Amino acid sequence: MHDSLPFLDRAIQASAASTAAMVLQRLVVAAALGGAIGLEREMKHRPAGLRTNMFMCFGAAMFTMLSTLLAGSGQDQTRITAQIVTGIGFIGAGSILHSRAGAGVQGVTTAATIFVVAAIGMCAGAGLMLPAALATILVLCGLMILGVLEKHIFVRPYSAAYQAEAASTDELYVLLNHAQRDKYTKLLEVRLTAQAETARVDFTLEARPKTHRELQTELRAAFDTRKIISYSSSEQE
Secondary structure: OOOHHHHHHHHHHHHHHHHHHHHHHHHHHHHHHHHHHHHHHHHOOOOOOHHHHHHHHHHHHHHHHHHHHHHOOOOOOOHHHHHHHHHHHHHHHHHHHHHOOOOOOOOHHHHHHHHHHHHHHHHHHOOOHHHHHHHHHHHHHHHHHHHHHHHHOOOOOEEEEEEEEEOOHHHHHHHHHHHOOOOOOEEEEEEEEEOOOOEEEEEEEEEOHHHHHHHHHHHHHOOOOEEEEEEEEOOOO
C-alpha cells in the first residue's frame, strides 16, 4: 500500500496537468475565433469590435467549462451554461440601444453577431473545435460577402438625420426641395427654426445610399452658405 502512494501522486499530477492543458487550449481557441470575428467588426468601425468579441467568446467558453467542472458527475451541468444566453441577450440589447440616434434602429447585426460569438465560445468550451471553427468561417463569410451584396446589389433606402444652418430660411427651403430628388426619397421629419441672423433646419431623410452621398458632398461644397452641424445614419449594422 505504501509503495502505491507515489504512483497515485503522479497520476493525480498528470490528471491535473492534462486538465489545465485542455482548459488552456479551449480558451485560446475561443479567444482566437472571437478575435477573428471582432477584427472584421473593428475594420467596419462597429460598436462591438476586436476586444469585445474576443472577451465574449473567451468568457462563454470559460463559463461552459466551469459549468461542467463545478457541477461534477451526476449533477446538472447546464445551470451556469444556460445563463450565458440570457446574459448575452442583455449585451445585444444594449448595443442596439446605444446605437440608436433618432433615425431608425441601428446595431441589429451587431447584436446578432454578439449572440453567435457567444455560441461559438460555448462550442469551444465544450471541446467542439470543428463546429466552432466552421461557424466562425460561416459568420465571416456572411458579414463580408453578404455585406458587399447588400451594399452594391440589394440596395435599399435608409434614414439619416441632418442638421444644417444658413443665413435665411429661403436657403433651407431650397435645400429641402433639392433633397427630394427622386421617387425613393422621403422627408420623414422636418423642424425649422429661425433666429435673428441664422436659420436652422433639422430633418430626417429616407433615401438610397447614393442620394445620401451626393447630398453630403453638396453640403460640404456649400459649407460657406449652409453649414452642416451634424449628421447621423441608421445604415449602421
